[in-house]
Amino acid sequence: MSTDRSEERTPLVDLQCKAHTYPDGTVGMHEVDFSVYPDEVVALVGGNGAGKSTLLEHLNATLVPDKGELVVDGTAITEDNKAHARKAVGFVFQDADTQLVAPTVLDDVLFGLQNYGMAGEEAERRAREALATVDAAHLEDRVPHYLSGGEKRLVGLAGVLVLEPSVVVLDEPLAGLDPERSRLVADRIRQIHEEGISVVLSTHDLEFAAEVADRVCVMADGNVVGNGTPREVFYDDELLERANLHPPAAIRVARDAGLDTGARPVTEADLVALLSDRGAPSETIRAESLDGSSGD
Amino acid sequence: MSTDRSEERTPLVDLQCKAHTYPDGTVGMHEVDFSVYPDEVVALVGGNGAGKSTLLEHLNATLVPDKGELVVDGTAITEDNKAHARKAVGFVFQDADTQLVAPTVLDDVLFGLQNYGMAGEEAERRAREALATVDAAHLEDRVPHYLSGGEKRLVGLAGVLVLEPSVVVLDEPLAGLDPERSRLVADRIRQIHEEGISVVLSTHDLEFAAEVADRVCVMADGNVVGNGTPREVFYDDELLERANLHPPAAIRVARDAGLDTGARPVTEADLVALLSDRGAPSETIRAESLDGSSGD
């Protein structure tokens, strides 16, 4: 199982990590070789403690391998030029609360810009623009403490987007969000992708992974154990078993209902399309209309 | 939309709350009238900030209404007999981290027992039994702080079950858990229910609600706006719209694929059953017989 891309293009981020050991001796991950290519959405999936957060935090040199190498945009990252990795790879942490440090939302979005020496009108203009991108312009004067979970996440995202990174990393972007807010965040992720920024995210929600990702990476026991398109990965039972995962609902339904005919649905939309193809005839038998539009 | 039960049986917990106001003046919920009956699983659903946690925390008198009343097992709860509510209604908080306070897992499970004056061999035996119920016997000597999210949640559950409550309340029991651990927790919830304990839980995962709950309560803006079986609630579009929710995947798929024929699937299993019934025939159209039946 491999992505064709890997041979074609130069990666934006290339991580080779023999091992990462936490201060208390826990090996968070080992023998990991992970790249992010231009213009893709990569989803990291795996059980609790599989090493997803550990891997993600290596991508902008928040953590560094015991032994290994991180190359960002062609530059090898060392102790001295971590700032390069930090700037090129934006990071939205799972815990939105610890990401917002300034007294107001606008100040918080400005925070990163100021750290890179930009201030004044121009900085404010860009900050407002970033907030608008995530549909959060109306929040600019609010105190972070009074934001809802979803709003916090969006503001965190704006604070990263404003730095114009080439890659955005999101650790569990949907954690704790209700369906409506999840949809909002998912839409923003798609939009960022359309603007040409690569996205790497971790999630426990395989339906979400199947929907947004071009590529899915499966982790287990601190290792990347599988890698491919959602369809490749989620139909690989052995792989999923190894990572303690279950296939997404669409696949389970298609299988359990004996529909597994080669169309290989992965997302809900696939399933609907498959069913409409098949369901339509029997629908008509019951004398109903045939405009159940679906598919995409 | 109403539950027949309400007229038949006396509730285990009966909450009438005119309003609850937080210290900073936010009204967390108002005009809420909520009961838990013997032998049921109730799921509370609703958007972020709808008031789910606020309602749940009233059930064991962690929070008290500005004006209102809580009756547990026929006893009205006042400032002086909160202990009665605490003992009868076990509470597993959303944030597993702030729930475990002892240096080892076994100590933590013993914690509640000791508070009720039970100690020694007998207490330990019961604590071990409770840990075994949630499949966590092997963790007994571990430091709770270092457990994975799912493990913490299970230990928290054991710490409550050991007290033999008549109702167990779980605030977002699946938050942050991977699919395997979610399934484990869901299985435990079913098992607790089979043992005759009523369960009240809140969740953002409507598929999960549809699967485990006998009754679903919908909250919006600090109010209970709907109440009924999963099928009643999740097919009530107006209600879901009002609460900013989308129907579970099975319903969406069935609808989008134009399968909505009266069988009204709610869970994945329903959908599979429906499809197998229908799938078989249409499978057969492509060479087999036509005895499609649906509904039950």
Place this chain on the structure above:
Amino acid sequence: MTTLSNHVPDPRLITAYSEHREGPLHRVNPWTKVGVVGALVLAVTVVESLPVLAGLYAATLVVYGIAGLPYRRLGYWYTLPLLFVVSVAGPLAFLEPGVPIGGALTTPIGELSVTWAGASLFGELTCRSLTVVTFALTATMTTRYADIAYLLGRLLPRPIDQVALLTYRFTFVMIETLEDLVKGVLARGASLSEFWANRRIYARILGMTLLTAIERSERLVKSMEARGYDGDITLYGDVPRPPAREVVAVVACYAGIVAYTLVVAYQVIPV
């Protein structure tokens, strides 16, 4: 939450007043309020006359009311400041030389009586303390979060300003952590009503609070560094300079106090 004390102002309530209410003092420039706090501190330090001190205190109480703030809460919040006054001024009320009020009480250690001078001292110290307490609360309850942050950032040297800003931001988070821990143990039948019997539970709650704080700070470092922070940046917006009439008012306050000091208190300039 009953276990959290209502004798200590809850920062969440304070901020709710400053963020969500509107009153005449909300519209006063934050620098002006700081100026007035300074003037009041100076005033209560140099003024020695009980009537004048009582007048100052009454004035701050009125301002508190005009700002639309709740008097009943203020009563609770006075508990600790009053305790401090009592602990220092209480013994002095008995020891202060002078004419006893009423009869003396005979005790094994000698005669005990409150003197007029002692009672007056007690009154003075109470007015001094409560004047500033009341106005400090008025100021914090009518100044927006972002503005307070700006003042802190401006008034404190680096890196204390950074520390103070993070403290301000995370106080809310830590109070919630503490509250959750308390809820968690109460839900499992713990009683927190007696300290000694529950000392271990207290230790665990407090230990977990600090542990959470430390681990949060470890994550915070990551998140700040991920946005290029290296210990040295402005985290706050801007507060304009006060309008001329407010400047005049503050200057007048100080001038009045200096004049009072020179003329009445130290009698440097004879009248």
Place this chain on the structure above:
Amino acid sequence: MAHIHLGEGSFPLWALVLWTTLGVALVGAVVYRIRKGGIKTHQIALAGIGAAASFAIFQLNIPVWGGIHMNLTGLVGILAGPLLGALIALVVNIFSAALGHGAVGLLGANTLVNASEAIVAYYAFRTLLRMDWDIFPAGASAATLGLSAGAILMGAIIVISGVNGSALPRGDLTIAVAGLVGLNLGVAVIEGILTGFVVQFLASVRPDLVGLVDRTTSEESAGVTA
């Protein structure tokens, strides 16, 4: 934290100036030391959130003698070290004063008192551990020592300053203040014991925080205990 703060206006003007100057000198020295080592993000984050925790803990009503409140300054000193401990004491005092607890004019005096608690507790704890004391008695004694030092310092500050408007001779004032310090020493013992239990609990969960084991990457703890 000694449980009695000095109230606003207790001292004459000259004393206010004196203690403010000394407080500024102490804080200046701390800031100088921190700046000299290069300001590290983790120091700022720990001090910031540590102060927030200390401030939050102050909200908890501890049912002794009808209810006392503590900031656990001794514990904060043990965990954060003398430099950050002193900064935390200052910041906590600033926020306390803003909420009408403590005094704006006596920030200097109150900070001197609390910083001394953190600093003494830290060094006492290190020393006792080196002498192979067990964790509970070491934590409890160190915190009690630190808090006692603070209480005595506070007594000294009051006696030196003299109470504003009081005609009482210094000798009699000393007697009155001795009673107050005695009371505070009582509270110090209670807070010390509580600190001992907390340190013991933390040692069982994360021994590296109380310096019982070295973390392999010492980056984290190095600045903290500097």
